[in-house]
Amino acid sequence: METEVQAMPAALQPAFYELNETFDLDTNQLILLEGFQDCGHPAVPTVQPYVFDRDRLRKLLAFLDNPEGDGLYLTGPTGCGKTSLVVQAAARLHWPTQMVPVHGRMELDDLLGQKVLDKGATPFQYGALSTAVKEGHILIMDEMDVADPAELAGLYDLLDGAPLVLAQNGGEIIPVHPRFRFVATGNSAGAGDGSGLYQGVLRQSLAWLDRFRCIEVDYPDEFTEIMILDQVVPDLPTIVREKMVKLANEVRRLFTGDAHGRGEGESQLSVTLSTRGLVRWARLSLRFQGAPRVFEYALEQALTARVEPAERQAIHRIASDVFGELWEGGHES
Structure with a gap:
């Protein structure tokens, strides 16, 4: 009887990458970064266009x-590039990455694994x-602040350096690989959402948050976003x-309620145009460049079709003021 042999990912071998060349920077320092050789590992993210903020x-x-026993928590508004920062750095270092989209019903067992039925075996x-943990990948818990804090409590010991114990697999003990990294993102800083903008965000345990160093991420500046679109x-x-x-x-200014910069008669918006949405709008504008009023046509698909009619009209009115004659006529291919 023949046994089916499943292909295993290629073994990870360390490699070093030069900072300036790898991240398209221009510094006067020669810095080598440790990553992995490009072996076609399926968990390594695909390199996409990305402009890195140096800080x-x-x-x-x-x-x-060197995490020095910490996890890393990136906090910032929706679509500002929190997750992309980590994913695109990992892509350039050929570092396998496990992505977990967190939801309110997530349980610890979802992260650890389970027995499955396969041809009569389990x-x-x-x-x-x-x-x-086992293979030295980066784990990204995307939108961690919507998780039940009680479920995350089961990970305290892991971030303290203790091995992972799988009771579901006969008590298997998995030592923490030295290249394992624990990363989380969230729209809040873990203390709940005082703005009321993000549904489902929960206040996280202080004992849990104390195990993370934190990076605050905001939308790129105007020059950087133009470079991204370029x-x-x-x-x-x-x-x-x-x-x-x-x-x-x-749109962001009106979304955040910047009263100081808001003109008389302007209302606060309930939606924003994130960097992710901006890129979507630009791509759709190029895709449908032959359509009448192409920028309005693309903006509806990218953002405004899902907002209330009054806000849609307000955003399109602002767009018309910003674009001028281009708003009516579109652009030439």
Whole structure:
């Protein structure tokens, strides 16, 4: 009787990468970063266009190099690039990554793994956390602040350096791989959402948060977002990319309730145009460049089709003011 042999991921071998070349920076320092050789591992993220903020990148790389017993928590508004910062750094270092989209009903067993039925047998299938601890991957708990704090309490010992114990697999003990890294993201800083903008955010235990160093992430500045669009949609005219970024900042200003910068008669918006949404709008504008009123057509799909009619009209009115004649006529291919 033949036994089916499943292909195993290639063994990870360490490799070193030069900072400037790897992250497209221009510094006067020669710094080598430890990562892994490019072996086609399926868990290594795909490299995508990304403009790294130097300060945040410095903090992230310091953590990846030596967490010193900490986890890393990135906090900031929706779509500002918290997760992408980690994923794109990992992609360039060829570091396998396990992504866990957190939800309010998540249980610890979802992270550890479970036994599954396979041709009459019940082998144990390792979860994202178990795999990351065992093989030295980066674990990203995306939107960790919506998780039940009681479930996360089961991870305290792990972040303190204790091995992972899988009671579900006969008490298997998994020592923590020296290259394992625990990263979490959240729209809040863990103390709950006082703004009321993010549904489902829960106040996390202080004992849990005390195990993390924190990086605050905000939307990129105007120059950086123009650079991002330059990489993602280089075929869009420069003036269009600039006006898209200007509109995004106007929408954000009204979303955050910046009364000091808000003009008389302007209302606060309940939605924002994140960097993620901005890129989506730009790509759709390029995709549908032959459509009438293409920027309005694309903006509806990217954002405004899901908002109340009054807010949709307000955003489109601001866009018309920002774009001028371009709003009516679109752009040439």
